[in-house]
Amino acid sequence: MSFSDPRIAPSRTLEELREDTIRRIKGNGYPGRGIRLADAEVAMAELSSLDPDDWAKVWMAAGDGVIAEAERVASPDAQRELYKTAFSTYTMGRFPTPTTPGKQTSYGKAIEAYMRYAELLPQKLEVVRIPFEGKEIIGYFRKPEGAGPFPLMVQCGGLDYWKEQVADEALNYLPHGICVMGLDMPGTGQAPIKGDVGAERMFTTVFDWAQTRPDIDGTRMFMRGVSWGGHWATRVAIAEKDRLLGAINHGGAVHHFFQPEWQLKALGTREYLMDLFGARANVFGVKTLDEFLEYGPRMSLLIDDQIDLPTAPMLVMNGAKDSQVPIADQLLLLQRGDAKEAWINPKGVHMGFGAGWGPERTIKDIIVPWLLKKLAQHKDSQAG
Incomplete structure (x- = not known):
């Protein structure tokens, strides 16, 4: 501790x-x-x-x-x-x-x-086990009533907010006809791999699984990552740009977060209850502070100009006063690559929460309308 x-x-x-x-x-x-x-x-x-x-x-x-x-x-x-x-x-x-x-x-x-x-x-939870590189991806799947096929949102948690909490968040999406697959991000919970460049392949495997399911519409899929998980949503938006209708980086890291200067600043606060360093180091599988500070920069999306690559449509979210993931990361994501949509709470802290905005309102007033808009646009494009 x-x-x-x-x-x-x-x-x-x-x-x-x-x-x-x-x-x-x-x-x-x-x-x-x-x-x-x-x-x-x-x-x-x-x-x-x-x-x-x-x-x-x-x-x-x-x-x-x-x-x-x-x-x-x-x-x-x-x-x-x-x-x-x-x-x-x-x-x-x-x-x-x-x-x-x-x-x-x-x-x-x-x-x-x-x-x-x-x-x-009353809403059934299905524990899904997907073979992956000699291990398995364990996810929690919830879907609306009926046969489907339903649009899917794959969502991963962050540093300490894991698939169990994501599976409960899914209850907010079911009434809108959207099914949800809750996952642990790489390096946390029961995820089969640590966080590293290329770990987004874990999510690619999940989308491959989704397209084998008759109750999921593989032409209407989304990715959302919360907190650090938003980093993976961004990588998936690049890797799966032709397979997703949209991806949401909700308070996730892009570049500045991974730099030693920011990490030392964040680790210097006492905002987190305990062992913030230990939790973050465990994502990468390293032990010492020097190892952690050396490892982080490799994750930056500025390397090889990844940030400029085409992406699926994206919604970028955070609070301007976030002390754990710098708002500069969201602004950088908006300034590079494809055009993106954004919701930034000027008075919000991490993930934009605070000042009247909590998790439930954020889902109800921002995320669900954005998903429904993208689904409507897809329907119109198919009709045309």
């Missing part, structure tokens, strides 16, 4: 960690959304060190209590909400990424709790 290097912000003390965790959960702030305050207060009272497995232990105890409560209630609706609460609680135990045995166990419990929650939702 702690990493000592004078070039980045020091870890919180034990008391600071307890206090900031409770503060975030009281305000329903990330990463504490969905956790009950009473459970958090008990967990933080029992936290006795900054050891990551001690952190995982207290949250697993809290999650186990929620599961036991769920198994005592008779109402399926009450059970469903308790399983969802347990998922959030175990997810805090693996936060930000399961790099120790305890955190790995908490992550496994989070997935199990999520599946129990999903089984009680």
Whole structure:
């Protein structure tokens, strides 16, 4: 949980960690959304060190209590909400990424709790396993009622927002007739490969899979990446320009984010609850700060002028006050290559959130209308 290097912000003390965790959960702030305050207060009272497995232990105890409560209630609706609460609680135990045995166990419990929650939702969740380079891509697929074929949005999460949260976001798209495949971005969750140049091939394999499904319309497909995942949406927009109707970079890295100057600035803040360096380094599979700073620049889309290559239609989104992914990256993407559309919240922080804009409103008022517009344009072009 702690990493000592004078070039980045020091870890919180034990008391600071307890206090900031409770503060975030009281305000329903990330990463504490969905956790009950009473459970958090008990967990933080029992936290006795900054050891990551001690952190995982207290949250697993809290999650186990929620599961036991769920198994005592008779109402399926009450059970469903308790399983969802347990998922959030175990997810805090693996936060930000399961790099120790305890955190790995908490992550496994989070997935199990999520599946129990999903089984009680009216919208079916399909766990998809796609062979990939001797391993497998694990995705969560949700589709509207009926036979289809439906347009598809493939969406990946970011550094610590993974396919389980994406699968819940899918519930916002189903009423509009759009199915969703939720994935972990390379280097996170259950993704089969680390983040590196060329890792967008993982998504190409998913689009290949989609075109074998009779319930998916392979001529109407989209890609959205949230936070760091927006970087992969941009790479996919280039690689799959002839196969996609659109791609959305929602707060994702392009160039400046990967440079040592920005990383040291971001790692120097205490905005992130804990172990931001460890989570980011794990995406690349490196250990030391020097290795991380050396590795990052290879990911820039300015190398070989990739940013100027033709892309599928793109929507570029972020907040002007983002302190984790610089708004300069979105502006650079808008200034190079094909013409793109944009939504930039001048008062927003990461992903444009804040100032009246949260995840639900952003989906409802910005993303869904953009997808529907692209689908209507495609329909008109086919009719013509």
